[in-house]
Amino acid sequence: MIALEKRPQPSQFWTFAAPIVAVILTMIFGAALFGLLGKPPIEALGKIFWEPLFGEFNFFYLPQLLIKGAPLVAIALGLSLGFKAGIWNIGAEGQYIIGALCGAGVALALYPMEARWLIFPAMLFAGAFGGFAWAMIPGVLRVKFGTNEILVSLMLVYVAEQLLASMALGLMKNPEGFGFPGSRNLSQYSSASSWIDQSNGMHWGVVIALIGVIFAYILFAKHILGFQIKLAGQAPRAAAFSGVSPARLILFCLGTSGALAGLAGLTEVAGPAGLVSIDFNVGYGFTAIIVAFLGRLHPVGILFAGALMALTYIGGDVAQSSLGLPKAAIQVFQGMLLFFLLGVDVLTNYRVRIKQGVVA
């Protein structure tokens, strides 16, 4: 009889190996899925994972890796703080939208003034603050009323989406846009554009994501707050006795993740997306949940996981245009990845033992 035995400490080996095994399993089952859809399985995998990196047109796809990876990494970093402490912010998509709206609002209010030194920093501040404030709603409600932050943060995604729709069609609509929905183009407004080098996919969101990785690494490796976050997640009672304030921790984790998501949203809207439109958000806030887990809630891991997830987005587009693979197949693929990761993870915390003839 096969039995599981709890390990005294999580296995070092499986901590690293689990994501890799999960990716391999997902590729195998993904290939089977593509086969079921009537697409050549191996070729489809090649289109997704090989073509964007080493194919003929990789000069076009590699910059996309930065563009798609940056928001995923930035949001996932923020989420990982809370996930470590058992605080579940799953409304990053909403914070992303509100950050973008606040930052874009600053730029649109000052248009057509040219003062990059003033406008762009003000946008960054507004974007971060918008995301922060939106995340504070579940934060404060949790601290003051004990409200479930999972449900509140998620409900606020739908509220934010409606707000975005009303802004794109109303207040922020381009007055010179011939009646089309959507705001002025921010990426072409030189004081507001988040591009640094458009041809290489470099924009301020990439810089923010990388700085975020460094800060998160230092936080967990060197700072007492990082230790407290881990402690609160693993042993809440011990954390309480050692004087960690749960309220402060909740507000810090939610606030930071909100601010990072807001910054990601702002840099997206002022760069790759270009303008505030009804559907400029493409679900990075939800995919970032997968990125955070796949990266083992570790800053460096998240960097790699973000790159991999960005690759599935880009490769999915390649496979869509060349093989006609439906876009939704990539969504299923990403969902499968999280399932496999969570399943394989049992080996990190448990040992498989073969027992003989014991009555359960």
Add this chain to the structure above:
Amino acid sequence: MFGSIDPLLLLASLMVAATPILLAAIGELVVERSGVLNLGVEGMMITGSIVGFIAAITTGSPWLGFIAAALSGAAISLLFGILTQYLMSNQVATGLALTLFGLGLAALLGQGYLGVKAPAFPDWHIPLLGDIPVIGPIIFQHDPMVYVGLAIVAGVWWFLKKTRAGLVLRAVGENHEAAHALGYHVVRTRLLAIMFGGACAGLGGAYLSIVRVPTYADSLTAGAGWIALAIVVFASWKPGRLLLGAYLFGGVTVLQLNLQAAGVQFPVILLALSLIAVGVAGLISLWRKDRLKSLGSAVSVALVAGGTICIPLLSGKMAPLKVEYLSMSPYIATILVLVIMSASGAPGSLGKIFHASR
């Protein structure tokens, strides 16, 4: 101002609007009473909605559609069950995975079915009862699934309260170590509960695509699964109160849709909405022991929420209220309700991992 809204029609559509949430919520209630938190309701609902829709279209029978939806919901919930019960994965993370996976799967399956119309599912005109004036059209002239939903709620109440198996399920949910020590099968009980929850969520989703809308569209559920989760909290894990909660939300949904159609001017509607919020909050606080405190917090929250809606609107002078702000109301109402009903009465082992070490 409200002249274009027929109160009778409003009340009649309330039961229909509440049914999908009611079905999903009653399933989740059983799951949570067994000590498992499955956040994948949204994913199971959307899976049920597309599988049920396809089955109904291909066979031409809505009933077969509902059966297929329940089976598919149970099947996909089993993924969650195996991961959390046998592989001891984190329930929150696995539930999220189930939602993300379900949304993708439904989008994939639904490609050829966008905009197709579902086969007709005629209303039941219950003889005698349906002929009662006023009450008849409100309560007794709906499609059969409305009553199936009510029957499931009654069945769950009876099961949890009056049967031995229901007692075991509650024991497993309150304290899985103790239940295990008494010789009950914790994992088996939970797997069955999870599958029941999946089947109910599937039914709820199919009700959306076959009866309520009645067509399939991407992101058809639009958060209904999450609202169902909130209603379970609102109901303090009790079936009776769950029914009330679902009808309350059905009411909010119907009202905002009607207001959208009527194009009511802004000040009136704001007044109406905040009045409803305060009224509902007051009603709920009557149940609670610390009435004054919760009433105070309810009113303050209602005022804050009203205020936040006001600010963007005031800049738009007195223009008719935009559709988007009305569409927010079910979600804002959910948040309000969650604030007022702080989680009391949650099963003791809710969300905890069970691993029998011996």
